[in-house]
Amino acid sequence: MSKTITIALAGNPNAGKTTLFNTLTGARQHVGNYPGVTVEKKAGAYIFPSGEQATIVDLPGTYSLTAYSVEEVVARDYLVQEKPDVVINITDASNLERNLYLSTQLLELGVPMIIALNMIDVAQDRGITLDAQRLSDLLKVPVIPILARSGKGTPELMGNALELARKNTPWNPLHISYGEDVDLALRTMAECISEAGFMTDSYTPRWLALKYLEGDSQIQEKGRKNNPTVDAQLQEIVARVSAHLHQTMETYPEAIIADHRYGYLKSVLRQEVITHKFDIDRLHASDRIDKVLTNRFLGPLIMLGVLLGLYKFTFTYSALPVAWIETFFGWLGTILSGLLPDGHLKSMLISGVIDGMGGVLGFxxxxxxxxFGIAILEDSGYLARVAFMMDRVFRIFGLHGSSVMAYIVSGGIAGGCAVPGVMAARTLRSPRERLATLLTVSFMNCGAKLPVLALLTATFFSNNQAQLMFLLTLLAWGVALTAAKVLRLTVLRGESTPFVMELPPYRFPTFRGLLIHTWERTWQYIKKAGTTILAISILIWAMMTFPGLPKSEEEFFAQQRQEVTASADQTTEALSLKEKLAAIDTAQAGSSLRHSLAGRIGTAMESVSWLPGFDWRTNIALVGGFAAKEVIVTTLGTAYSLGETDPEANGSLAETLARDPHWNPVVALALIVFVMFYAPCFVTVVCISRESGSWKWGVFSICFNTGFAFLLATLVYQGGRALGFAG
Amino acid sequence: MPTILLREMQKDQSGTITAVKVGGELGRRIRDMGIVPGTRITIMGRAPLYDPVAIRIMGGTLTLRNSEADYIEVEPA
Structure with missing residues (x-):
């Protein structure tokens, strides 16, 4: 048995890379992160018919191999450092010329590669005929037409990959001519690099020289660290050529290089590789759809409708399974409380573990x-249209059309998560727009806030729940955008960055792709729930249980119980005796919770939290919510179920709140507003710090958000009371 | 033939790019996406607020802001 073969998938975004990855690896996938950065690293297993095994790595989608974005750096570093046995370059056959731009860069790097011509059916529909054999002969790499969706052509593709891996040929970089000036500079620089042995263990001299000329900041930085003298020499040549080009042709080295790459491609494609049957400007089905969906008047209306539809879909259809899960955990709690003896263990399992897990898994x-809904929007290509239509608006707030992705992932369409949202902000190039997005995405209604919002709206605004939830989403957008503008005018002042983006053709998402997409994200949520939140749930249970009541107080309650029982013997009925005993139990539970660590913190906070109308129980829940927003509901639940002393009789939290005299719609609304905008959860804060490269911004987001939320919630509560809605 | 800026082009108008007069990151990004001299483009439409603009190039559709389109010179067909 030979070693496992490593195959990397590289290609443009929207070329069908992920579809091919899913087709090849099915469910045998592993999602991780590249070290140091938070770009997703997806790897999966593939077994050849001959029994050999391969690891398939899905590199992030890129248009180029310069260091324009983190994705490009990650893809390039992976290829150079990990040296995969084979690279499969997936190209969109209906848009081949642009897609082959990345291919030429891969060829220049010299990796052993195969070009997969994906979506040949779309190309055919568009009247494009491709001669794969001819292209293969000209580029000197195998070219295989495939349909990633159905898997057609993939056996041949993988067969070629296996053959290439077995050959194990050394890397063979392609040399393209970039015209006299650049070629001369390249030669001089390459010589200089070879002589000095400048980073030659990782890169070939010509490739390094090329990157210097292209103004590649990552490579130049590495070079400066590695050998400042050679770096200075190279920089000097680059400066000379740049000045010359600018004087004679008013152009830049990187422009010349790109032009010649395209020139090379054009010359290849012109040799009877590609023929167009129709006029190239012919309107495709996708363009006709766009005429409606991005229409000046209809477009925004349809967009609003689509987003509203997603709401209805989510809230209506998930109601039943949510109820099932709640029932299941209720049943589990009853069973367990029957089996276990009274004591701390039972209390921990029921109030800590089951309530905690139930609260999280219920959602x-x-x-x-x-x-699932978001995956449909993403995979169909509609999300890119949303960015296109929204850019003009986002720019007003000092953001970028691409910010919309981060906002939507974070919960702009309620139910996202700020953690991937913060990561999605990485596609933004400008540090300022990125930071502004990073710091404001957590204002969105993420999936973890939904339970709180859903609980409170269902309890206090049951007649207009869907409408209110929609309004709350609009409010989140309003606040996030305003906050972004404020940041861009103050701490993050500066210029805006390029908005060059692809509008991929509309596609029917594959069901399999949707399922994998949905499952991946849901699983991330469950994992978070299963680990962090379970631990926090138990921790909070402990904080709410210890230290217990002092002996004297326990004796006081026991004595009261005895008195009631004794006096009840003759006169009163059994029912009223039971009531009296229950009242004592509640009083005892109440005072022991107040006595606990959490109760003390919550009570101490009441000195300020009376302003937005929160009592100590809410305070405890909000403190817990900093660890993870999911915990808010479970903590409230634990606080109230502990208060009732009898875990078996724990009615739903909604009923408890509805009955509690402290609660009314104004308090609920103030809490909703506070939960929406206060400090992001700990995980998000960590991500913000990591993405922005400084803990300063993480701490900033905690203070900024909490201060803002406190102000707004106070305004709602005091305003509502003054207007007399608190009744 | 006279050249005009991409911003000045009307919907459905076609032309050939003659120059991309910008370097640095924006320039690189523009070129990575296939916007290079000698390439034919057609204006597909504009966003509801007239900005950004959508163009057809090399069989795909790209969007860019008017302020970015100002660097691109086109010879109208």
Whole structure:
């Protein structure tokens, strides 16, 4: 048995890379992160018919191999450092010339590669005929037409990959001529690099020289660290050529290089590789759809409708499975409380573990439905249209049309998560727009806030729940955008960055792709729930249980109980005796919770939290919510179920709140507003810090958000009371 | 033939790019996406607020802001 073969998938975004990855690896996938950065690293297993095994790595989609974005750096570093046995370059056959631009860069790097011509059916429909054999002969790499969706052509593709891996040929970089000036500079620089042995263990001299000329900041930085003298020499040549080109032709080295790459491609494609049957400007089905969906008047209306539809879909269809899960955990709690003896263990299992897990898992169906909807929008190509239509608006707030992705993933369509949202902000190039997005995405209604919002709206605004939830989403957008503008005018002042983006053709999402997409994100949520939140749930249970009441107080309650029982013997009926005893139990539970660590913190906070109308129980829940927003509901639940002393009789939290005299719609609304905007959860704060490269911004987001939320919630509560809605 | 800026082009108008007069990151990004001299483009439409603009190039559709389109010179067909 030979070693496992490594195959990397590289290609433009929207070329069908992920579809091919799913087709090849099916469910045998592993999602991780590249070290140091938060770009997703997807790897999966593939077994050849001959029994050999391969690891398939899905590189992030890129248009180029310069260091324009983190994705490009990750893809390039992976290829150079990990040296995969084979690279499969997936190209969109209906848009081949642009797609082959990345291929030429891969060829220049010299990796052993195969070109997969994906979506040949679309190309055929568009009247494009491709001669794969001819292209293969000209580029000197195998070219295989495939349909990633159905898997057609993939056996041949993988057969070629295996053959190439077995050959194990050394890397063979392609040399393209870039015209006299650049070629001369390249030669001089390459010589200089070879002589000095400048980073030659990782890169070939010509490739390094090329990157210097292209103004590649990552490579130049590495070079400066590696050998400042050679770096200075190279920089000097680059400066000379740049000045010359600018004087004579008013152009830049990187422009010349790109032009010649395209020139090379054009010359290849012109040799009877590609023929167009129709006029190239012919309107495709996708363009006709766009005439409606991005229409000046209809477009925005349809967009609003689509987003509203997603809401209805999520809330309506997830209701039933949510109820099932709640029933299941209720049943589990009853069974367990019957089996276990009274004491701390029982209390921990029921109030800590089961309530905690139940509260979190109960929202899994909701999150699944929401992610399914988002996956449809993403995979169909509609999300890019949303960015296109929204850019003009976003720019007003000092953001970028691409910010919309980060906002939507974070919960702009409620139910996202700020953690991937913060990561999605990485596609933004400008540090300022990115930071502004990073710091404001957490204002969105993420999936973890939904339980709180859903609980409170269902309890206090049951007649207009869907409408209110929609309004709350609009409010989140309003606040996030305003905050972004404020940041861009103050701490993050500066210029805006390029908005060059592809509008991929509309496609029917594959069901399999949707399922994998949905499952991946849901699983991330469950994993978070299963680990962090379970631990926090138990921790909070402990904080709410210890230290217990002092002996003297326990004796006081026991004595009261005895008195009531004794005096009840003759006169009163059994029912009223039971009531009296229950009242004592509640009083005892109440005072022991107040006595606990959490109760002390919550009570101490009441000195300020009376302003937005929160009592100590809410305060405890909000403190817990900093660890993870999911915990808010479970903590409230634990606080109230502990208060009732009898875990077997724990009615739903909604009923408890509805009955509690402290609660009314104004308090609920103030809490909703506070939960929406206060400090992001700990995981998000960590991500913000990591993405922005400084803990300063993480701390900033905690203070900024909490201060803002406190102000707004106080305004709602005091305003509502003054207007007399608190009744 | 006179050249005009991409911003000045009307919907459905076609032309050939003659120059991309910008370097740095924006320039690189523009070229990565296939916007290079000698390439034919057609204006597909504009966003509801007239900005950004959608163009057809090399069989795909790209969007860019008017302020970015100002660097691109086109010879109208």
């Amino acid at each position: 899994v169906p909701l999150i699944m439905f929401m992610f």
